[in-house]
Structures are given as C-alpha cells and as structure tokens.
Amino acid sequence: MPIEKHPDFQEELKYLDFILSFLKIHHKRLLATKAILTKELSKGIGDPKDDSSDPYISMLINTQLSDTLEEKLEKIEHAHKKPYFARVDFTEDGSKNREKLYIGKMCVLDDKNFKPYIIDWRAPIANLYYEGRLGKAHYVCPDGKIYGEIHLKRQYTIEEGKLRNILDIDITTNDEFLQAFLSANADNRLKDIVSTIQVEQNRIIRADMWKPLIVQGVAGSGKTTIALHRIAYLIYNYDKDFVPENYMIIAPNKLFLNYISEVLPELGVNRVKQTTFEEFAFEVLERKIKLKDVNNTLSLLVNLKDEKQKNIIVEALKFKTSKEFWDILDKYLKQVEYNLIPDESFKIGKIELFSHNEINELFLKNYSDLPFAKRLNEIKKHLQNRAKLKKDELIEKLNKICDVEISKIKNSILDLKERQAKITETYNKRDELIGKVNDFVKSGASNYIKHIKIKTAFEYYDEFLLSDMFKENALNYISNDAYEYLISTYIENKKSDLFEYEDLAPLLYIKYKTLGLSEKIKVKHIVIDEAQDFSVLQLHVLKNIIKDSSFTILGDLNQGIHYYRGVRNWNDIKELVFNNTANYLTLEQTYRTSIEIMDVANKVISYLKESEIQLAKPVIRHGDKVQIKKVNSYKDVVENIASDLEALKNSNIKSIAIIGKTLEECKEIHKMLKIKGYKFSLITGNEKDYSSKLVVVPSYLSKGLEFDAVYIPNASSSLYQNNELDIKLLYVALTRPLHKLCIYSIGEVCDMLKFVSCN
Numbered sequence: 001m002p003i004e005k006h007p008d009f010q011e012e013l014k015y016l017d018f019i020l021s022f023l024k025i026h027h028k029r030l031l032a033t034k035a036i037l038t039k040e041l042s043k044g045i046g047d048p049k050d051d052s053s054d055p056y057i058s059m060l061i062n063t064q065l066s067d068t069l070e071e072k073l074e075k076i077e078h079a080h081k082k083p084y085f086a087r088v089d090f091t092e093d094g095s096k097n098r099e100k101l102y103i104g105k106m107c108v109l110d111d112k113n114f115k116p117y118i119i120d121w122r123a124p125i126a127n128l129y130y131e132g133r134l135g136k137a138h139y140v141c142p143d144g145k146i147y148g149e150i151h152l153k154r155q156y157t158i159e160e161g162k163l164r165n166i167l168d169i170d171i172t173t174n175d176e177f178l179q180a181f182l183s184a185n186a187d188n189r190l191k192d193i194v195s196t197i198q199v200e201q202n203r204i205i206r207a208d209m210w211k212p213l214i215v216q217g218v219a220g221s222g223k224t225t226i227a228l229h230r231i232a233y234l235i236y237n238y239d240k241d242f243v244p245e246n247y248m249i250i251a252p253n254k255l256f257l258n259y260i261s262e263v264l265p266e267l268g269v270n271r272v273k274q275t276t277f278e279e280f281a282f283e284v285l286e287r288k289i290k291l292k293d294v295n296n297t298l299s300l301l302v303n304l305k306d307e308k309q310k311n312i313i314v315e316a317l318k319f320k321t322s323k324e325f326w327d328i329l330d331k332y333l334k335q336v337e338y339n340l341i342p343d344e345s346f347k348i349g350k351i352e353l354f355s356h357n358e359i360n361e362l363f364l365k366n367y368s369d370l371p372f373a374k375r376l377n378e379i380k381k382h383l384q385n386r387a388k389l390k391k392d393e394l395i396e397k398l399n400k401i402c403d404v405e406i407s408k409i410k411n412s413i414l415d416l417k418e419r420q421a422k423i424t425e426t427y428n429k430r431d432e433l434i435g436k437v438n439d440f441v442k443s444g445a446s447n448y449i450k451h452i453k454i455k456t457a458f459e460y461y462d463e464f465l466l467s468d469m470f471k472e473n474a475l476n477y478i479s480n481d482a483y484e485y486l487i488s489t490y491i492e493n494k495k496s497d498l499f500e501y502e503d504l505a506p507l508l509y510i511k512y513k514t515l516g517l518s519e520k521i522k523v524k525h526i527v528i529d530e531a532q533d534f535s536v537l538q539l540h541v542l543k544n545i546i547k548d549s550s551f552t553i554l555g556d557l558n559q560g561i562h563y564y565r566g567v568r569n570w571n572d573i574k575e576l577v578f579n580n581t582a583n584y585l586t587l588e589q590t591y592r593t594s595i596e597i598m599d600v601a602n603k604v605i606s607y608l609k610e611s612e613i614q615l616a617k618p619v620i621r622h623g624d625k626v627q628i629k630k631v632n633s634y635k636d637v638v639e640n641i642a643s644d645l646e647a648l649k650n651s652n653i654k655s656i657a658i659i660g661k662t663l664e665e666c667k668e669i670h671k672m673l674k675i676k677g678y679k680f681s682l683i684t685g686n687e688k689d690y691s692s693k694l695v696v697v698p699s700y701l702s703k704g705l706e707f708d709a710v711y712i713p714n715a716s717s718s719l720y721q722n723n724e725l726d727i728k729l730l731y732v733a734l735t736r737p738l739h740k741l742c743i744y745s746i747g748e749v750c751d752m753l754k755f756v757s758c759n
Ligand SMILES: Nc1ncnc2c1ncn2[C@@H]1O[C@H](COP(=O)(O)OP(=O)(O)OP(=O)(O)O)[C@@H](O)[C@H]1O
Pocket: 178, 181, 182, 191, 193, 196, 197, 198, 201, 217, 218, 219, 220, 221, 222, 223, 224, 225, 226, 556, 559, 591, 592, 703, 704, 705, 706, 735
C-alpha cells in the first residue's frame, strides 16, 4: 500500500514534523550552552598566573559538561535523521488513557512536564515492542509487572527525516520489515538492529546482568550485534552503578574491533573498553611482551602435512590450555605458597615477637584469599603492631636490667673514677639498646618482609614449566613426544624472548595469584565474542582475576577453528568455570545468508562427527543457487573472478571477499589480481583498520565478518580434507556471504561439497 493511503498518514506526518521541530529547538539551545561553556573554558586555560584552584576546578567541570554536551549534540543530530522507528499503543489496566509510545534510539522528553515524546528502546516499557503481541501484554519495571493491552504495533521507515513507510505489524507481518532490512547490502561495518531485534535476541540483550550468560548461536544469528546491543542496554539500565569504562568487550583481533567499531557510537554509547585478549593480558602483566603471531599455530596446523607431527602439536596445545594443566599449575603455586614464609621467626635479638608458625598461619589461612604480595602487606601490619605493643615492655625491661647493673656496680667497685666509667658505659649500652628497639619498631617489620622474595610471573612460569614436578604430572596426561614438543618450543621461544598466545592465560593467573592486579583495572562486565576459541583456562583466569565481574560469553562451536585449545562443549564452561551458575541460551535463526547458501553450509558442517551439531535456520530469504565451477588452475580462477567483477560493477554487490584456506593461497591470488589491475586488500591478520570493500582473506581471519559476495577460490579435495579443522574452515568461509557465493575447485571437489552441482 502506498504510504499516503495509510489511514493515519496525516497524523503520523504531523507528529514527525512536531518532533523534528522540537529537536531543532533543543539542538539550538544546546549549541548556545556549548558556546558559553567554550568561552568559560578558554578563560580557564588563558589565565595560568592565577594559582587559586577555583578556575581550575570550574575548568574541569566545564570540560566534563562540554564532553557530555558534545555527546548530546551528536545524539540529537543522529535523531534528526531518524528520531524513532516504532510505536506501540498501550492502555494500562485500570486506566482509560491509550498511550502512544514512540520508540527510538534516544529518549526525548517534554522539558516542562517530562512527558516522553520518544522512549529509549532500552527502557523497560519499550519491551512491549519487542516481546508483546496485540492484546493482553505486560512489561516489567522496577515497581513490578505492569499489565495492560496493546492496541497497535507500528513500524516506520524514516530516512533523513522523511517518512517513507508505515507498517502495522501483527496485522501484516513482522517479517516484511526484517526482510527489507536484511535485503539491504552489507556495509563494510556491522550496523545496529534496534528496530528489528527478534524475541530470542531480545532475551539475551535484556538478560540479568549478574548471572553469567553463555550464548551458543549459529553463524549469522547476530551474536556480535547482540553483544553490542546488550552493552548499550546494560549501560542505560545500570547507569547509577557503572560507567561505560566498566564494560569490556573482548574480540579476536584489531581488525574485528574496527569492523564493529561503529555500532556502539550509533547506539549512543562511547568509552566502552574494546580490546583483544592479548592487549588485556599486557595490561594485567604491566608489560608488553613479544608474542608470536596469534594465528601462527593455526597456520602451522593448516599447512602441516605430517599427520603424526600434527597430532603431537594438537595434543601438547590441548593440554597446555586444559583444566589438567591449570590443576598442575595450581599445585605448583601451592608449593610456592607453602615455602614462601622463611623459617626464621620475627624477633628482636633473642626475643621472639611472632613465631614462624604464627606468620605462616596468617599467610596460609587468614589471608588466603589475597595474592601473595597483598598478604605480605597485611602481615607487615601485624608485625608492626606487635613490635609497637612490645616497645614499652622492652624498654622497661632494659631500664630494669640497667638499674640492677648500676646497683651492682655501686656495691662492688670502690674506686670512684672506675665506678663512674662503668656506670656511664652501662647507661650508654642501655641507650644503645633502646635505640635499637626504636629502630626495630620503625623498620623491623619491613626488613622481615623485604627478605621474602616474590618473583615475577615470568620467573615462576619458567621455573614451573622446567620443573621435574611439571614433567612428572604432565606425563600422566600426555605422551612424552607431546611433553618434549611443549618444552622444546618454550625453550626455543625463550631464546628470543618470545611467548605464544597459549602462554598468556597461565602468566596472567600466576601474576594474579602472586602479585595481584593493578588498581587501574576497573572492569565490571566482560563480553567475550567468538568465545568458542577461548580455552577453559583463559575463561577461568578471566573469571578469577576479575572477581566481581559478570560475563556475557557468545560463540559458535561449529566455528571453533582453534579446536586445539577452544571450547568443545559449553557444559565444561558452565561447570568448570562458573560452577553451574551460568544461564545458557541458544540462537538458531540465521539472519545473514540466503536459504540456498545456508543449506550448503549446513550440509558441510554435518560432516563433523560431533553428536550435537546445531544447524542454522535461515530467515526466509531466497538467493541464487550455489554452484561449483571446476577449473584447471588458479589462473582460471582469477580469470573467472575478474569477468564476474566486471559484471558486478553496476550491481548492488559492493563488498566482496575472496576467502582462501591459507594465507599463502591468498597471497598468490592477491598477486594475480593485482597484475590484472584489481585493487583488493590482502588481510594478513596484522591490520588495525578495516576499510576496504574488496578483500582477499584466509578463512580463519574472515570469522565474524560478512560480505555481499564471497568467492571460494579452491574447494578441491587436495586442499580441504574430511577432518575437523578443514570442515570448520570451509564452514566459516561458506557462512560469510549475504547474497552471493561462488565456489571454484581446481580438480576433484572435496568430499564435503560433492553434493553441490558442478558446471
Ligand atoms: N534482528 C536482526 N535484524 C536484522 N538484521 C539482523 C538481526 N540479527 C542479525 N542481523 C544481521 O545478521 C548479520 C549477522 O550478524 P552477526 O555478525 O552479529 O552474527 P554472528 O552470530 O556474530 O555471526 P558469526 O558467528 O557468523 O560471525 C548482520 O548483518 C546483522 O546485521
């Protein structure tokens, strides 16, 4: 139906006009306030001679005000283009008032009576839009459940302030709006989905902050998108307790962070900590260490032909990231802990103030929750107090001894001169001893503690790995070959001061247990995306070191390409990391790919021998049939892609990826395309910026990304074997396109794709 024919078209147009003028006035007012503040600010900076603190403080306040003003201005400018996207008409039980609730990305209030003109999508009442259907409905707010009736649910398409479409849902269908959204082409960045969040996604976004949440979602189910919306939701709803800096999102690499970088600002959220595990580890270790390329192990395994050697490496790495490894590390740290307090007691001269056992008890029992260094700080206070308490008693004792000595001298020595000398000597000795007592009270405790040496995490780790104890224990779980591989790579890396990604978690754990964390780390909620590639040890370490934090963990086991360390089963994480306190939710619907593409990907992943493979259910959206083209060489592949690119020049396909299996394959194709004059960016894993729309990328680095069209240059049986890693790498590549997928095979097609027709 043309929009003009909608019965409420005029009413809606009027409301939009009203909102836009309201926003304009508000914007003007904010600009005026900003001008005043900027003036004040320049005054503050311009008067360095004034040493009173007032201008400085007011300058600080003004800076903060202008910061938030800047954010407000940005939001209003955004809202001008699209102030709201939906409306829900709701009557609360017991009321006659039919409220028209317009829902947008930011709240807009009438400044006189604070009546909302637009409700923020994160507000409790906005949940009516996401979960309520026409008829009886309720929402939960801090005062409890509010019941009532929904009379209308409406969606709007507003572009640059112009009303383009009105859609009444539950009358027509919710899908129409979603379909339109999904058919749009991929920008080369992820975007917000506030207007089309689906019920299963909404439950994840709005889940309780304080319960750890684990989400298993198929490829394209919106995990990354939801993770970001959840942060925006939590920031809005817990704004009294936390600031954006208390939230941290951990993503696989810098490129990925760049890919998602626009969503939070679009949602009006800034200053959230966005990092990778490596970066965070450097921060905790308070030292930037030389790390082998994170994808080093993976590309080693991808390229290695010797199956025996491959099995040894996988065995070693699985162990190094396992619960068993962490148990042995704990055992070692217990030994360190039990041997840390020296045998000597805390004493002055021969007088014992604290016995070794008493100190050890404080260390091992009373303060066992603290890192070693913090425990020593506490013990130092005990020693100092005891020394202070003993001071008077000791001095009194010294005085008494001195008095007895003096009277003995007086009675025994007759010569006056000699007697005087002896008395002076005795008093001097007494004073010297009192001086020693005073010195001891001042610095005895510090001196005692100073002798207890806590090594660095790196020293302990080294000692641990190279110990007989580690060897004996490790050999209970792994073969001698795997043990030798583990130790020899460690020693080899050590020569060049290098570490591997898998070393980080144990290093963090040791640092946390021994020296503790810097006060600067203020994280309260951690969101981990692509968590299937995290090891149990990594998650355990994060959970332990950031004690009071809550977690949202999202991943897809089907895409677990770092299978030698990653999660194999979410139950392990629930049990071993969260003591069965975590909530577990799944996402089965995929929003990215067409039915035809998803069917192929589902069949490929079914080759995995896992018992529980979650197959993706695509949203009803059809595309072209997937076909495989058999060719003779990479030259043919590139020829084919090149002619396709010409044909696509005037189409809607804008972002294109050629997804190879290995980096070497990608380099080769990239070179050939370059010679032909095509400007593709080669992604090697070290990029920080993600700006190109045409990329050549190895499958393991394409995880998380999406493109309008994807080319798989060679899906032959010589490249992709029927094993876990190859199946997963192929699956990742197959699930990246939104609209178009072209597969080539140089020679025989791999087993997993044999069912696809060839031409
Ligand atoms: N409710 C939704 N409405 C519209 N688009 C959606 C919705 N949910 C997800 N999408 C779109 O689906 C695509 C996939 O989302 P996203 O990348 O967040 O999924 P993912 O589960 O992290 O995928 P993967 O695991 O494959 O990396 C994105 O284009 C996103 O905008």
